[in-house]
Each structure stands twice: as C-alpha cells, then as structure tokens.
Amino acid sequence: MSTAPLSLDRLAGIMAALRHKEHGCPWDLAQDFDTIAPYTIEEAYEVAEAIALRDMAELKKELGDLLFQVVFHSRMAEEAGHFALADVVTALCEKMERRHPHIFGDGTRAADAVAQKDEWERIKAAERAAAGAPERPVSALDGVATALPALMRAEKLQARAARVGFEWPDVSGVRAKLEEELAEFDAATDDTHRAEEMGDVLFVAANLARRHGIDPEAALRAGNAKFERRFRAMEALAGTAFPTLLLAEQEAYWQQVKAAERGLPAAG
Known part of the structure; x- marks a missing residue:
C-alpha cells in the first residue's frame, strides 16, 4: 500500500497544464463537455469490467482514468466560470453527510441495509422535491x-x-x-x-x-460473455471450416461446448 499523501492539487495542476491556452496539449484544448462525455462513460464501464475480472491492478488504473474524467470536466467548468474541482468535492462531502444522518447526524441507525436504502431514497426524494421548479411538477x-x-x-x-x-x-x-x-x-x-x-x-x-x-444489466452482460465464450470455443473446435458448416453441424459444436463447460460427456 502506498504511503504517499493524497494530492488532488497535483492532479488538478496536471489538468490545468494540459488545458493551458498557450502551452497546453492541442488535443486536450480541443475538447468540450460533449466530446469528453463518451470517454467518461467508457471509463466507467472499464472500471466495471476490471471489477468483474477481479483484476485489482487493472482496477487501480481504471479508477485513476475515471477520476481524471472528473478532473477534466471540473477544469472545463472552472474555465467557463461555473465551478471548480474543490466545489465538486465539497458538494459531494455535504451530500454524503446529509444522506447519512445516522452517521453524521442524530445517530439513529436503520434496522438493516434495506431500511437504510429506503431512508437514502426518502432523503433523495426530499432533495428532488426541494429543487423542483413550480412549472415542472415533482x-x-x-x-x-x-x-x-x-x-x-x-x-x-x-x-x-x-x-x-x-x-x-x-x-x-x-x-x-x-x-x-x-x-x-x-x-x-x-x-x-x-x-x-x-x-x-x-x-x-x-x-x-x-x-x-x-440486476438486468448485469445479467445481460453475463449472458453476452457466456455467448461469446461458447461461440469462440465452437470456432476453435471447428477451425476455419466453421462458417461453411450447416446450422445443424454448428449446433452440434455448440452442444459439445456446453457439455464441456458442465463437465458432461458430449453427445455421440
């Protein structure tokens, strides 16, 4: 484990240098919120993939990439006079404290995780109601x-x-x-x-x-991964002839792969 001090200031300084109007990186200077948003989404999915693979070295790297997206957006917002990275961190801290009154407030604890999630949603709903505009019903x-x-x-x-x-x-x-x-x-x-x-x-x-x-999204991701794994295994078994096989022959390979995954003898 690293004992180096946490320094968001260093990271913010790197971003500021990349966006310097005279000496910055041409690519970074050419970006705006719309062009960076797809990268932010992509990095979040790469974090999820590293977690699914239980690859902690990759997770450390991908979390860094995702954090950099936060810094990038914050820097562009600061340049436009909206907010800075410090404001993002402050707002997050205040929200976490507000939504965890059992930790940072009166100390009243929920009975279990389900009850705590209900309380979290109640607080979020109250926040949304407080922020609602008269012309737009909550x-x-x-x-x-x-x-x-x-x-x-x-x-x-x-x-x-x-x-x-x-x-x-x-x-x-x-x-x-x-x-x-x-x-x-x-x-x-x-x-x-x-x-x-x-x-x-x-x-x-x-x-x-x-x-x-x-979780339907996680279930479909798992289904996609299973299909890809089995399809690649079929291709490996059949070799270059796979695209020319009849559907029934391809299905036979599919069943062979399934049986192998389950430790069952292949149908003969």
Missing part, C-alpha cells in the same frame, strides 16, 4: 438519468414507480404481462409496431428480473 421518476443504459434505466424507473405503489402485488402479474407483450409483438403488422412492442417486451423483462432480485 415526479417519483425525477433523477433517473436518460443517458443510462436502457435496461438499467428500465429497472430504475420501475423501482421508483414501485416505491409509490405502482407495482403488481406478486411476480405472477409481471410474468403474465410479459406473455401479453410477447403476444402483442407476434401480432404486430409492420416494423414500426414490432419495434415498439419489442421495447415493451424488454421493459417487462427488466421488471421480471428486478422482482427476482436480479
């Missing part, structure tokens, strides 16, 4: 970022709706709704209608995952 769905991945956003929208009672009493209602949406997809008569109904199918599928305590 909604339970406020604060769910539109830039989130679609499955993740679906789960968060449904969780918010559930907190104000808009929820089937048991998971059987969600399952029935999924079957209803699949039937509507089958009955669609044109591409536009089919796309709309597929959106409904995916939205309800995300709700079904949520009701079972499954």
Whole structure:
C-alpha cells in the first residue's frame, strides 16, 4: 500500500497544464463537455469490467482514468466560470453527510441495509422535491438519468414507480404481462409496431428480473460473455471450416461446448 499523501492539487495542476491556452496539449484544448462525455462513460464501464475480472491492478488504473474524467470536466467548468474541482468535492462531502444522518447526524441507525436504502431514497426524494421548479411538477421518476443504459434505466424507473405503489402485488402479474407483450409483438403488422412492442417486451423483462432480485444489466452482460465464450470455443473446435458448416453441424459444436463447460460427456 502506498504511503504517499493524497494530492488532488497535483492532479488538478496536471489538468490545468494540459488545458493551458498557450502551452497546453492541442488535443486536450480541443475538447468540450460533449466530446469528453463518451470517454467518461467508457471509463466507467472499464472500471466495471476490471471489477468483474477481479483484476485489482487493472482496477487501480481504471479508477485513476475515471477520476481524471472528473478532473477534466471540473477544469472545463472552472474555465467557463461555473465551478471548480474543490466545489465538486465539497458538494459531494455535504451530500454524503446529509444522506447519512445516522452517521453524521442524530445517530439513529436503520434496522438493516434495506431500511437504510429506503431512508437514502426518502432523503433523495426530499432533495428532488426541494429543487423542483413550480412549472415542472415533482415526479417519483425525477433523477433517473436518460443517458443510462436502457435496461438499467428500465429497472430504475420501475423501482421508483414501485416505491409509490405502482407495482403488481406478486411476480405472477409481471410474468403474465410479459406473455401479453410477447403476444402483442407476434401480432404486430409492420416494423414500426414490432419495434415498439419489442421495447415493451424488454421493459417487462427488466421488471421480471428486478422482482427476482436480479440486476438486468448485469445479467445481460453475463449472458453476452457466456455467448461469446461458447461461440469462440465452437470456432476453435471447428477451425476455419466453421462458417461453411450447416446450422445443424454448428449446433452440434455448440452442444459439445456446453457439455464441456458442465463437465458432461458430449453427445455421440
């Protein structure tokens, strides 16, 4: 473990040098909030990937890259006269203290993690209500970022709706709704209608995952990884002939790979 002092000032100084109008880096000077935002999202996903791989050396690097994104945005905001990195850190500290009154306030502790999460959401809702504009009514769905991945956003929208009672009493209602949406997809008569109904199918599928305590975004990432692993294994077994095989022959390789993963004998 490093014993070097934590210095955000050094990092902020590096960013300031990169953005110096006369002596800075041409690439860094050419950037703005819109051009940097995709890199910020990418770095967050690379952090998640390092965590999934349990690669601590990579996680340290990716967390640094993500932190640099915060510094980059803060520097551009400071140049425009909006706020500086110190303001970001101060606002974060104040928010964490405000949302943890059991630690920094009266000391009243929640019964468990679930109750504490409910209290966190109650405080967030109060903050959103306090910040609401008269011309824009406060909604339970406020604060769910539109830039989130679609499955993740679906789960968060449904969780918010559930907190104000808009929820089937048991998971059987969600399952029935999924079957209803699949039937509507089958009955669609044109591409536009089919796309709309597929959106409904995916939205309800995300709700079904949520009701079972499954993170739909993480589940799909795992499904993607499993498919990629098995497909690459099929290609390795079949060699260069794989693209020319009949579907039934490719399926046989797929079943062979699945059996090998599960430690079962391949069908002969």
